[in-house]
Amino acid sequence: MASTAFDYYRANREQFLEGLKNLLRIPSISALPEHKPDVRRAVEFVANELRAMGMRSVEIIEGQENQNPLVYAEWLEAPGKPTLLLYGHYDVQPPDPLDEWKSPPFEPTIRDQNIYARGAVDDKGQTYLLLKAVEGFLKAEGKLPINIKFLIEGEEETGGEHIEQYVTAHPDRVKADAALICDTEMFAPDLPTLTTGLRGLVYTELEARGAGHDLHSGTYGGAAPNPFQALAEIITGLKGPNGKIRIPGFYKRVKKPSAKELAAWKRLPFNEKEYLKKEVGSTALVGEKGFSVLERTWARPTFEVHGIRGGFTGEGAKTVIPAVATAKVSMRLVPDMNPKEAIRQYTAYVKKLTPKGIKTAVRVLSSAPASVVSTESRWIAAAANAMEQVFRKQTVYMRSGGSIPIVGVFLKHAGVPSVLMGFGLPDDNLHAPNEKFHLPNFYRGIETVARYLMLLGQ
Numbered sequence: 001m002a003s004t005a006f007d008y009y010r011a012n013r014e015q016f017l018e019g020l021k022n023l024l025r026i027p028s029i030s031a032l033p034e035h036k037p038d039v040r041r042a043v044e045f046v047a048n049e050l051r052a053m054g055m056r057s058v059e060i061i062e063g064q065e066n067q068n069p070l071v072y073a074e075w076l077e078a079p080g081k082p083t084l085l086l087y088g089h090y091d092v093q094p095p096d097p098l099d100e101w102k103s104p105p106f107e108p109t110i111r112d113q114n115i116y117a118r119g120a121v122d123d124k125g126q127t128y129l130l131l132k133a134v135e136g137f138l139k140a141e142g143k144l145p146i147n148i149k150f151l152i153e154g155e156e157e158t159g160g161e162h163i164e165q166y167v168t169a170h171p172d173r174v175k176a177d178a179a180l181i182c183d184t185e186m187f188a189p190d191l192p193t194l195t196t197g198l199r200g201l202v203y204t205e206l207e208a209r210g211a212g213h214d215l216h217s218g219t220y221g222g223a224a225p226n227p228f229q230a231l232a233e234i235i236t237g238l239k240g241p242n243g244k245i246r247i248p249g250f251y252k253r254v255k256k257p258s259a260k261e262l263a264a265w266k267r268l269p270f271n272e273k274e275y276l277k278k279e280v281g282s283t284a285l286v287g288e289k290g291f292s293v294l295e296r297t298w299a300r301p302t303f304e305v306h307g308i309r310g311g312f313t314g315e316g317a318k319t320v321i322p323a324v325a326t327a328k329v330s331m332r333l334v335p336d337m338n339p340k341e342a343i344r345q346y347t348a349y350v351k352k353l354t355p356k357g358i359k360t361a362v363r364v365l366s367s368a369p370a371s372v373v374s375t376e377s378r379w380i381a382a383a384a385n386a387m388e389q390v391f392r393k394q395t396v397y398m399r400s401g402g403s404i405p406i407v408g409v410f411l412k413h414a415g416v417p418s419v420l421m422g423f424g425l426p427d428d429n430l431h432a433p434n435e436k437f438h439l440p441n442f443y444r445g446i447e448t449v450a451r452y453l454m455l456l457g458q
Contacts, residue, residue, distance in 0.1 A: 008135075078145065116434055146457045179410050183404055187268055196373050210322075227358060253338065302401075332401065379456075
């Protein structure tokens with residue numbers, strides 16, 4: 001019986017690819033208000049796909065005035081079978097810097113079996129493969145092996161406020177035995193991988209304000225406080241050159257990985273020199289001494305500056321001391337760290353480090369705790385089995401240095417554990433120019449998800 005669904009996948013590869021291209025052409029950038037119409041186009045695209053494939057109760061869920069819609073759908077006609085919640089997001093990051101793209105970011109282009117576009121792997125490609133996996137059963141079989149709910153959002157790249165509010169207010173609507181999220185990557189090409197841990201996140205804006213207005217540096221330089229100088233002093237006070245975060249008490253709740261987990265990471269096919277050359281592209285790696293690269297990126301907290309603005313940045317010269325300078329600053333958190341506590345510690349130390357003549361303010365843009373899932377659950381075991389059936393290799397387990405806030409939200413408010421089954425690759429350039437998705441992984445992802453549904457239904 002199941003073979004007809006897999007026949008459907010093989011017969012419709014070209015249609016799947018064209019559908020993905022159409023979704024990728026929509027510049028649904030959630031961070032930029034001018035792209036609100038594109039966000040609307042993307043959410044309607046997803047809802048129409050769900051209706052066309054035969055899902056029930058398809059609904060576009062509106063949020064508050066500045067929130068992007070959610071898409072919900074369900075098929076609950078498998079009595080006695082488990083219910084799986086499928087999550088993804090249709091919003092994408094801004095494509096800047098545009099001049100570094102080899103092809104336009106919203107004109108999907110195929111090179112060397114990769115499809116290049118903003119959102120190709122994060123997360124339109126991986127969300128779309130979830131839809132196609134379910135579509136295969138509905139179109140070829142007329143039914144699914146298990147019960148399915150979809151909840152797809154449009155604010156993952158900007159904090160996910162709407163979906164958190166919705167899940168908190170409607171836990172019964174999203175109640176399921178487990179959630180499947182395809183928004184992670186494989187450790188290496190052709191190596192089936194499940195992600196078992198995610199770092200948490202605190203994302204802030206740090207503002208330094210000096211004079212009441214911009215000042216001429218010739219007239220006032222040497223007497224007026226400079227907010228850029230203040231930010232530099234504060235930032236270097238928060239994190240030292242050795243990678244150690246200097247915020248008092250910041251490490252006190254850091255939970256270390258188990259010896260078993262550390263031993264498993266050592267067995268992964270990781271080459272530090274190749275990582276430096278192919279993925280980082282700098283002359284040296286940095287960070288805390290005494291920890292491996294995988295520990296530093298998966299299991300240690302971090303402090304990073306993402307952007308600084310203020311003053312004069314145009315062509316030519318303008319000798320101005322800016323009145324205000326702002327830095328975008330984030331901290332990645334690891335298990336047992338509390339975002340609210342980290343924010344308090346950070347804010348208090350910023351205040352202590354603030355130089356004379358400067359006023360500082362911290363604005364929290366988003367926060368989420370870290371999460372770790374057990375490899376012992378039946379949901380993880382079945383996912384590992386499904387990946388092994390398709391990739392013909394034993395599934396490995398890794399953590400991710402990134403954050404997916406919805407994992408904690410599903411567990412806390414609806415009691416739903418998440419399975420993180422990703423098909424991206426380490427060099428897919430998430431959030432960077434020339435983002436791509438390896439097309440063989442797109443097709444294998446569809447088949448893997450389908451086999452996962454079958455295994456859960458047995």
